[in-house]
Amino acid sequence: MNFQSVNVSLIREQNLSLVLQYLLQNSPQTSRTDLMRLTHLSGTTVSALVNILLNSGFVSETGVGESIGGRRPITLELNPTFAYSMGVDIGASHITCMIIDLKGNVVASLSEPFDVIHKAHATMKRAKELLTRMLEIAHLDLSRVAGLGVSIPAPLDGEKQDRLLAFYMPDWEGMVVLDELRPFFDLPMFLENDANAGGIAEKWWGVGRQHHSLAFIKLGVGVGAGLIINDEIYRGFAGSAGEIGHTTIESKGRLCRCGNRGCMESYVGIPGILKDVQSRRGISESSLMTIEDVIAAAKNGEPVNTEVLQTAGRYLGIAIANLLNLVNPEIVILNGYIMDAGDMLMQEVVSSMLERTLPLRAEFTPIVASRLGRDAVAMGAATLVIHQSIQPEYINRFLHLT
Amino acid sequence: MNFQSVNVSLIREQNLSLVLQYLLQNSPQTSRTDLMRLTHLSGTTVSALVNILLNSGFVSETGVGESIGGRRPITLELNPTFAYSMGVDIGASHITCMIIDLKGNVVASLSEPFDVIHKAHATMKRAKELLTRMLEIAHLDLSRVAGLGVSIPAPLDGEKQDRLLAFYMPDWEGMVVLDELRPFFDLPMFLENDANAGGIAEKWWGVGRQHHSLAFIKLGVGVGAGLIINDEIYRGFAGSAGEIGHTTIESKGRLCRCGNRGCMESYVGIPGILKDVQSRRGISESSLMTIEDVIAAAKNGEPVNTEVLQTAGRYLGIAIANLLNLVNPEIVILNGYIMDAGDMLMQEVVSSMLERTLPLRAEFTPIVASRLGRDAVAMGAATLVIHQSIQPEYINRFLHLT
DNA sequence: TTTTTTAAGTTGAAAAAGTAAGTTAATCTC
DNA sequence: GAGATTAACTTACTTTTTCAACTTAAAAAA
Numbered sequence: 019m020n021f022q023s024v025n026v027s028l029i030r031e032q033n034l035s036l037v038l039q040y041l042l043q044n045s046p047q048t049s050r051t052d053l054m055r056l057t058h059l060s061g062t063t064v065s066a067l068v069n070i071l072l073n074s075g076f077v078s079e080t081g082v083g084e085s086i087g088g089r090r091p092i093t094l095e096l097n098p099t100f101a102y103s104m105g106v107d108i109g110a111s112h113i114t115c116m117i118i119d120l121k122g123n124v125v126a127s128l129s130e131p132f133d134v135i136h137k138a139h140a141t142m143k144r145a146k147e148l149l150t151r152m153l154e155i156a157h158l159d160l161s162r163v164a165g166l167g168v169s170i171p172a173p174l175d176g177e178k179q180d181r182l183l184a185f186y187m188p189d190w191e192g193m194v195v196l197d198e199l200r201p202f203f204d205l206p207m208f209l210e211n212d213a214n215a216g217g218i219a220e221k222w223w224g225v226g227r228q229h230h231s232l233a234f235i236k237l238g239v240g241v242g243a244g245l246i247i248n249d250e251i252y253r254g255f256a257g258s259a260g261e262i263g264h265t266t267i268e269s270k271g272r273l274c275r276c277g278n279r280g281c282m283e284s285y286v287g288i289p290g291i292l293k294d295v296q297s298r299r300g301i302s303e304s305s306l307m308t309i310e311d312v313i314a315a316a317k318n319g320e321p322v323n324t325e326v327l328q329t330a331g332r333y334l335g336i337a338i339a340n341l342l343n344l345v346n347p348e349i350v351i352l353n354g355y356i357m358d359a360g361d362m363l364m365q366e367v368v369s370s371m372l373e374r375t376l377p378l379r380a381e382f383t384p385i386v387a388s389r390l391g392r393d394a395v396a397m398g399a400a401t402l403v404i405h406q407s408i409q410p411e412y413i414n415r416f417l418h419l420t
Numbered sequence: 421m422n423f424q425s426v427n428v429s430l431i432r433e434q435n436l437s438l439v440l441q442y443l444l445q446n447s448p449q450t451s452r453t454d455l456m457r458l459t460h461l462s463g464t465t466v467s468a469l470v471n472i473l474l475n476s477g478f479v480s481e482t483g484v485g486e487s488i489g490g491r492r493p494i495t496l497e498l499n500p501t502f503a504y505s506m507g508v509d510i511g512a513s514h515i516t517c518m519i520i521d522l523k524g525n526v527v528a529s530l531s532e533p534f535d536v537i538h539k540a541h542a543t544m545k546r547a548k549e550l551l552t553r554m555l556e557i558a559h560l561d562l563s564r565v566a567g568l569g570v571s572i573p574a575p576l577d578g579e580k581q582d583r584l585l586a587f588y589m590p591d592w593e594g595m596v597v598l599d600e601l602r603p604f605f606d607l608p609m610f611l612e613n614d615a616n617a618g619g620i621a622e623k624w625w626g627v628g629r630q631h632h633s634l635a636f637i638k639l640g641v642g643v644g645a646g647l648i649i650n651d652e653i654y655r656g657f658a659g660s661a662g663e664i665g666h667t668t669i670e671s672k673g674r675l676c677r678c679g680n681r682g683c684m685e686s687y688v689g690i691p692g693i694l695k696d697v698q699s700r701r702g703i704s705e706s707s708l709m710t711i712e713d714v715i716a717a718a719k720n721g722e723p724v725n726t727e728v729l730q731t732a733g734r735y736l737g738i739a740i741a742n743l744l745n746l747v748n749p750e751i752v753i754l755n756g757y758i759m760d761a762g763d764m765l766m767q768e769v770v771s772s773m774l775e776r777t778l779p780l781r782a783e784f785t786p787i788v789a790s791r792l793g794r795d796a797v798a799m800g801a802a803t804l805v806i807h808q809s810i811q812p813e814y815i816n817r818f819l820h821l822t
Numbered sequence: 823t824t825t826t827t828t829a830a831g832t833t834g835a836a837a838a839a840g841t842a843a844g845t846t847a848a849t850c851t852c
Numbered sequence: 853g854a855g856a857t858t859a860a861c862t863t864a865c866t867t868t869t870t871c872a873a874c875t876t877a878a879a880a881a882a
Contacts, residue, residue: 024434026839026868033869051829060871065831089829089878173780185779231657243746252649254748255633256781261745266738266776269670278776336668343663344645344746346656374668374680377587378575379658429870431838453860462840467861492848493860 030067031410033059034417037067038408041077041096042120043227049083049091068094074417076100096120101164101407101416104153104205105400106145107212110135110171110239115148116396117156117163120404122223124393126156134171138190142198149203164416165206165403168195169215169395171240174257180209183258186240186275208402212236213260214251215398216388217244220351222401224389229348233341234388235262236395237334237354241283244398245345263287267336285333288355294326313359324362331363335370342371342380353388432469433812435461436819439469440810443479443498444522445629451485451493470496476819478502498522503566503809503818506554506607507802508547509614512537512573512641517550518798519558519565522806524625526795528558536573540592544600551605566818567608567805570597571617571797573642576659582611585660588642588677610804614638615662616653617800618790619646622753624803626791631750635743636790637664638797639736639756643685646800647747665689669738687735690757696728715761726764733765737772744773744782755790 040056041048053064071077071094078097082090098121107114114129128148134141145168153160172190175183184191196207210218217234220226226234226246234244241263245252253259263283264276271280272290284290288309295312296303299322316323338350356363368385375381388394407416442458443450455466473479473496482497500523509516516531530550536543547570555562574592577585586593598609612620619636622628628636628648636646643665647654655661665685666678673682674692686692690711697714698705701724718725740752758765770787777783790796809818 024431024839026431026837029431029838029869049829050831061830062832062872063870066869085879086828089827089880091829175781183779183781247649247654254782255750256748256784258744258780258782259746259748261748261780261782264776264780265742265745267668267671269673269735269738271671276779278778333671336671340667340742341746342660343667344661344743346658346661346663348657374666376680377585377678378660378663378666379577379585380656380660380663382658429837435839451860456860463861464841464863465839468838 028410031413033057033063034067034070035408035410035413037064037071038076038413041071041094042404042408048094050094051091053094070417074100076417098123099162101404102158102162103164103167103400103403104149105167105215105396105398105402106149106169107215107396107399108134108141108145108168108170109212109395113141113145113148114392114396115145115152116393116400117152117158118397118400122397122401124397125158126152127393127396128152128155129396135187136189138187138193139198142193142195146199146202149199160203160205163205164407165208166199166203167208167210167215167399167402168199169210169212169399170195171212171238173211173242173261174209174253179253179257206403206406208399208406210251210399210402211242211244211257211260212395213242213244214253215244215396215402216353216390216394217246217351217398218251218401218405219390219394219398220353220388221246221249222405223397224394225351225386226349231347232349232351233260233338233345233347234351234353234394235334235338237286237288237352237356239288241287243341245347247345247347262337262341265337265340267333267340282333282337286330286337286356291326291330291356294329295323298322298326309355310358313356316359316362327356327359327363328366330356331366332370334363335367335372336374338367338385339371339374339380342375342383343378346380347383350383350385351388352385353391353394357387430812433815435459435465436469436472437810437812437815439466439473440478440815443473443496444806444810450496452496453493455496472819476502478819500525501564503806504560504564505566505569505802505805506551507569507617507798507800507804508551508571509617509798509801510536510543510547510570510572511614511797515543515547515550516794516798517547517554518795518802519554519560520799520802524799524803526799527560528554529795529798530554530557531798537589538591540589540595541600544595544597548601548604551601562605562607565607566809567610568601568605569610569612569617569801569804570601571612571614571801572597573614573640575613575644575663576611576655581655581659608805608808610801610808612653612801612804613644613646613659613662614797615644615646616655617646617798617804618755618792618796619648619753619800620653620803620807621792621796621800622755622790623648623651624807625799626796627753627788628751633749634751634753635662635664635740635747635749636753636755636796637736637740639688639690639754639758641690643689645743647749649747649749664739664743667739667742669735669742684735684739688732688739688758693728693732693758696731697725700724700728711757712760715758718761718764729758729761729765730768732758733768734772736765737769737774738776740769740787741773741776741782744777744785745780748782749785752785752787753790754787755793755796759789 077094080095083093098119105116113132116127117125170182172182213236226232231247243260243262245260264281266280268280272284274281274284479496484492485495500521507518515534518529519527572584574584615638628634633649645662645664647662666683668682670682674686676683676686
C-alpha cells in the first residue's frame with residue numbers, strides 16, 4: 019500500500035529523476051534513443067526532459083556515437099562538476115572529510131585522528147574547521163556544493179533521528195549534531211549512521227552497483243550493518259535496524275560492553291580480538307597492541323593470532339547466516355581494519371556461513387570485501403546528498419529550476 | 421531509487437487505489453470531504469473517483485452523517501460483498517479453506533487434518549475438493565470470487581517462486597503448486613509462505629492494522645516469521661527472508677532438523693518442547709504426548725512443564741531480540757498452539773527480549789499475541805487477493821472497468 | 823543514385839488534475 | 853421566518869504532461 023496521492027506535475031519530476039539516474043549510472047555515451055529504451059518513455063518525453071537537463075547544465079552533448087545502420091546518435095554526457103557534495107565521517111577516533119563530484123570522483127579529502135568518543139562539541143568544531151580548510155584547498159565555493167552529509171559511529175536516536183544514541187558515548191547525549199554545523203554552512207544537511215553511509219557508498223560507487231539490496235558490515239571497535247533494500251537505506255521503525263553487533267549468537271556467552279552476553283560484537287569487535295590474543299599469549303592487557311599488529315603477526319605465521327582471527331571469522335559467519343536468514347540481501351559487503359587479514363579470515367566466514375544456511379537459498383549470497391575501504395563511510399556521507407537531490411521532490415531545486 | 425516511469429493514466433489508477441484503501445480501512449461513515457482531507461486530493465478528483473466506485477458497485481451512498489454547522493455529509497460505505505476472496509492454508513498436517521468478503525468477514529470455512537508433508541499431489545487434490553465444496557455451501561459462484569490465495573508451510577523456491585523449498589518435504593520437490601489448481605478454478609492465483617500470509621492477515625484484519633511494519637512469528641513444528649515492511653510482504657532477494665527458526669542463538673547448541681546446531685527452532689519448535697518434557701520427566705519418546713497436553717499440565721501446576729515452556733520462551737525472546745536488532749519492525753505478533761500457554765510464556769519472552777535490546781530503541785517494540793489465531797494463515801492467503809486487486813496495476817480489472 | 827534504417831524533433835489529441843465559480847443543503851442568528 | 857453562514861458537492865475551464873503519428877536528418881546498404 020502506498021499512501022501517497024499523485025498529481026500531474028509529479029509525473030515530470032518522477033521521470034526527470036528517472037532519466038537522471040540512468041545518466042548518473044551509464045554516463046558515457048548515452049543518446050536520447052538509449053534513454054527511450056532504458057526508461058520506456060516516449061521520444062517526445064525524453065527529448066523534453068533532455069532539453070531541461072541541457073539548459074540547466076547538468077548534461078552536455080559531447081559528440082556523436084557509432085552508427086548501427088542509420089543516423090548517428092548524439093551522445094549525452096553528464097557534467098560531473100555540475101555540483102559537488104561534501105561528507106564527514108565522524109569515526110570513533112578520527113574525522114575524515116571528503117568532497118566528491120557527481121561521478122564519485124574524490125575531489126579533495128582530509129583526515130585526522132581525534133578523540134571523538136569523549137569530546138562531542140570539540141569534535142564538531144574540528145569537523146567544521148576541516149571542512150572549511152578542505153573547501154579552500156579544493157578552491158571550491160559553497161555555492162557549488164549541493165549539500166553536506168555527516169556520519170556518526172552510533173545508531174541515530176530521537177524522534178527526529180537528529181542525534182546519536184549516546185549509550186557508548188555519554189558526552190554526545192542530547193547533542194543535535196547538525197545544529198553544530200548549520201551556522202557555518204548554508205547547505206542541506208543529512209545525518210546518518212556510519213554503516214548505513216558505507217552501504218550507500220558501496221551501492222553507488224563500489225561492489226554494490228549492480229545490486230538493489232545489500233548489507234554493508236562495518237567491523238571496528240563496534241560492529242554494525244547498513245542495510246540497503248530496494249536501493250534505499252533501511253532504518254527500521256525506530257532506526258535501529260542493522261544492529262548486527264548486538265545480536266546474540268551464544269546465549270550464555272561472553273559479556274559484551276552493552277551489558278548482555280554472547281553478542282557477536284564481543285567476539286568479532288577489535289577489543290574482543292585483542293583480548294583473546296592477549297589472554298591466549300599471556301600478554302598484559304595494558305600493552306599497546308593494535309589490530310594491525312595482530313594481523314601482521316598472523317600473516318608472519320604466528321599460529322595463535324591466526325586461530326584467534328579464524329575464530330572471530332567463524333562467529334562473524336554465524337551472524338551473517340542469521341542476517342541472511344532474516345533479511346536475505348543480495349550481497350554482503352565487509353569493511354574494516356580486520357579485513358586486512360584477507361583469506362585467512364574470509365574462508366572461515368564463508369564456510370561458517372554456508373554451514374548455517376544450507377537448506378536455504380541464502381547460501382548463494384556472495385560475501386565480498388568492500389571496494390572503497392576506509393573511504394567508504396565519508397564517501398557515503400557525501401553520497402547521501404546526491405541520493406536525496408535526485409529524488410523527485412528535490413530535483414527541481416537541484417537543477418536550479420525553482 | 422525508483423526505476424519505474426510514470427504515465428498519465430497511472431495517476432488515476434494510483435489515486436483510485438488510494439481512495440479504495442481508505443474506504444477499506446475507515447469504511448463506515450466516510451464522506452467525499454473526508455476523502456479529500458485524507459488523500460489531499462481536490463474535491464473534483466475525489467468526486468470523479470467516487471463516481472467510478474459508485475458505478476462499479478464497489479461503494480454505495482448509505483445515508484447522511486452528522487452536521488458540524490452546515491450541510492450534512494453523504495456517507496459512503498463500501499459494499500463488502502462486491503467481491504469475495506478465497507484462501508487455502510496448506511499446513512503441515514491440515515488443510516483449511518476460507519472465503520472472506522471485502523471487510524474480512526469469514527463467509528465460509530472448512531478444515532480437516534491431512535498428511536500434507538508426505539503427500540503432495542493428494543494434498544492439492546483434496547484442497548481442490550474442499551474449495552469446491554466450500555463454494556457450494558456458501559452458495560457462491562466463481563464469478564463472484566476475485567481470486568485464490570494458497571499458503572504453504574515452507575519457504576517459496578524456484579526462479580518464479582512457484583514451488584516450495586522441499587528440504588523438509590521431499591514429496592513436494594519440483595511441484596508447481598498452483599498448476600495443480602488452475603484447471604479447476606479460472607481465477608487469479610497467488611502462492612505464499614504461511615508466515616507471510618499470516619503477517620498480511622494481521623496487518624489487514626488483526627493487531628497490525630495500525631502499523632506499517634510488523635513481524636508475524638508462526639510457532640509450530642517449524643518456526644518462521646512473516647515480515648511486513650511498508651505495508652508489503654518483505655521476501656528478501658531469494659525469498660528466504662524471515663526464516664527466524666534457523667537463526668543461531670547457541671553456536672554449539674542442540675542439533676536441529678536442518679542439520680546445524682543451536683537453531684532457535686530446535687528449542688522453541690513443538691518437537692523440541694515435547695522432547696524436553698519427555699526427557700526431563702523420564703517419559704518414553706514414543707508416547708503420544710501433544711503440545712496441548714504439555715500446556716494443560718503446566719497450567720494445572722506441573723512445574724517441569726512450566727519450566728520447559730519458560731525456557732522455550734527465553735530462547736524465543738533471544739531470537740526476537742535479534743530480529744528487533746536487525747529488522748526493527750513496529751510490532752511483533754506471535755501465533756501458534758504454543759501461545760495457549762499465555763502469560764507463563766509471554767513474560768519470559770518479553771523479559772528475555774528486553775535484556776538483549778536494552779540500549780536500543782527496539783526495546784519499546786510491543787510483542788503481542790495474534791488476534792486471528794488459527795484462522796490467520798488461511799485468512800491471509802485470501803487477503804493476498806484483495807491486497808493485489810487494489811494495487812494500481814490491477815484496480816481497473818478488479819472494478820470491472822476493462 | 824536510390825532505398826533502407828536509425829535518430830531526433832514536431833504537432834495535435836487525449837488523459838487527468840487543479841481552480842474558480844456556482845449549486846444545493848442544513849444550521850444559526852436576529 | 854428571512855437572511856447569513858457554513859459545508860458538501862458539481863460544473864466548466866485551464867494547465868500539465870504524455871503518446872502516437874509524422875517530419876526532418878543523417879548515415880549505411882544496395
